[in-house]
Amino acid sequence: MKKYKNIIITGGAGFIGSNLAIGLKQKYRALDVIALDNLKRRGSEFNVSRLKEADVKFIHGDIRNPEDLEASGKIDLLIESSAEPSVLAGYGESPAYLINTNLVGSINCLELARKNKADIIFLSTSRVYPYDLINSLQVVEESSRLSWQKAQPQNLAGWSQQGIDVDFSLEGVRSMYGTTKLCSEIILKEYINMYGIRGVINRCGVIAGPGQFGKVDQGVFTLWALAHYFKKDLSYIGFGGSGKQVRDLLHVDDLLALIDIQINSMDKVNGKTYNIGGGKNVSLSLLETTRACEQISGNKINIKPISENRPADIAIYITDNKKVSNELGWQPKKESGQILEDIYAWVKDNERLLENLKLIT
Numbered sequence: 001m002k003k004y005k006n007i008i009i010t011g012g013a014g015f016i017g018s019n020l021a022i023g024l025k026q027k028y029r030a031l032d033v034i035a036l037d038n039l040k041r042r043g044s045e046f047n048v049s050r051l052k053e054a055d056v057k058f059i060h061g062d063i064r065n066p067e068d069l070e071a072s073g074k075i076d077l078l079i080e081s082s083a084e085p086s087v088l089a090g091y092g093e094s095p096a097y098l099i100n101t102n103l104v105g106s107i108n109c110l111e112l113a114r115k116n117k118a119d120i121i122f123l124s125t126s127r128v129y130p131y132d133l134i135n136s137l138q139v140v141e142e143s144s145r146l147s148w149q150k151a152q153p154q155n156l157a158g159w160s161q162q163g164i165d166v167d168f169s170l171e172g173v174r175s176m177y178g179t180t181k182l183c184s185e186i187i188l189k190e191y192i193n194m195y196g197i198r199g200v201i202n203r204c205g206v207i208a209g210p211g212q213f214g215k216v217d218q219g220v221f222t223l224w225a226l227a228h229y230f231k232k233d234l235s236y237i238g239f240g241g242s243g244k245q246v247r248d249l250l251h252v253d254d255l256l257a258l259i260d261i262q263i264n265s266m267d268k269v270n271g272k273t274y275n276i277g278g279g280k281n282v283s284l285s286l287l288e289t290t291r292a293c294e295q296i297s298g299n300k301i302n303i304k305p306i307s308e309n310r311p312a313d314i315a316i317y318i319t320d321n322k323k324v325s326n327e328l329g330w331q332p333k334k335e336s337g338q339i340l341e342d343i344y345a346w347v348k349d350n351e352r353l354l355e356n357l358k359l360i361t
Contacts (some may be wrong), residue, residue, distance in 0.1 A: 002075040004119075006032045010063050010109055011082030012056075013037035015212040015219070016123065016252060018047040020079060022054040023256040024263075034072050037082070038062040041359055043213030053056035069112045077263060078113045080106060081123045083181070085218045090176040091311050102180035113199075116272045119266050120188065120199040126317055127278065128182040128203060129164060130172025134314045135254060145285035146244045146315050163248070163320035166203070166275050170277065175312040185273070192271050200262055200269040205277030205319045208339050209252035210346030213357065221249055221289060226344045226354060228293040233302045236286055238313050241305025243287035246316045248278035251334035251342070265328065272327075277319025282336050292337060296344050301354045 007024065011017040012035020023197055025033045036059040039045045051058050061068025082105065089098045106122075113120045135169050137159065138149040150161060158168030170182065187199050192199050206221065214222025227234045236243035258276065262269050284292070325331050333341075347354060 006075045007077045008034040008072045008075045009079045010036050011048040013044040016057040017081040019252045025054050028052045036061045066108045075116050075118050077119045079121045080109050087175045087177050087312050093344045094144050095176045106184035114195045122182045124203045127178035129175050131312050131314045133172050134167045144288050145246050163318035165320040196264050198270040201273040202276045206247045208249045208340050224289045228297040228299050229347045235304045235306050237306045238309035241307045244285045246285045248283040248318045250267045250278045252333045252337050261328050275319050278332050279321050284336050
């Protein structure tokens with residue numbers, strides 16, 4: 001990496017941001033890496049010491065405040081990984097924090113990039129795709145998971161048995177979380193066109209791996225590992241309470257590998273949007289996750305079936321990585337079993353910390 005000298009990563013003390021910051025600093029020792037985070041999410045405060053040990057500069061700041069961003073000084077690249085990440089955010093309560101963080105805060109980040117003529121890598125979400133349209137795909141129930149029917153009554157562009165591609169329709173509702181991220185994507189495209197900055201959008205599915213403080217509404221695979229380790233009850237929520245809903249998952253190390261490729265190929269990826277995930281071969285249902293966690297931990301826990309769906313939930317989401325694989329030669333390397341093993345090893349190594357956080361009650 002020859003061009004970049006100073007990188008800021010927003011959400012830099014979070015699960016994704018801290019792993020990106022530490023990973024890039026370890027590979028590029030001469031690079032000044034700054035992590036900015038408001039430490040709102042419980043557990044992120046414990047990553048501050050990890051960042052400092054890795055020689056990453058930490059700024060306790062909030063992307064809602066432009067002055068906090070400007071404290072970073074001169075930057076060449078901004079990786080925008082901050083967010084209120086819960087799909088349930090705003091339901092039954094004010095969406096103000098969600099909107100001010102995911103939309104207004106992202107615009108503040110774009111302004112910082114514009115002023116510094118800096119490139120930007122924007123971490124968006126698969127939740128930009130409308131949930132009703134995804135759920136309109138016909139499914140079949142198998143022994144441990146739901147699967148899409150091979151023949152669909154309607155021909156939906158951007159869908160195949162391999163998953164959801166970037167050509168999938170954006171017409172429909174998607175949750176306020178997904179909406180704020182999509183709005184930020186659109187505004188980023190305008191900044192690229194109007195101001196000549198370079199940028200790329202990654203629509204990420206479920207990112208998992210060690211270092212994630214999982215909760216019910218975000219970080220489900222870590223939540224499953226935590227519950228099995230500490231022998232706490234869980235629930236299969238929605239879709240009949242069978243636990244057969246499916247997500248693909250991507251190890252955070254595989255995401256880091258992609259970001260590394262992109263920062264060294266900015267001319268090639270400028271203005272592009274990619275779907276990023278584990279893909280069909282790295283996917284799990286909750287029921288399959290339970291069985292894997294039982295095998296890894298040796299523990300069985302009580303899991304309550306709840307038939308009613310949560311707002312904006314979907315039966316199956318699998319990422320089609322063909323665009324990013326064809327253009328950048330990137331593919332996930334870590335299988336689902338290895339991801340769960342890595343999470344469980346991290347939980348075991350940090351037992352006292354995680355128990356004190358009371359993420360599982």
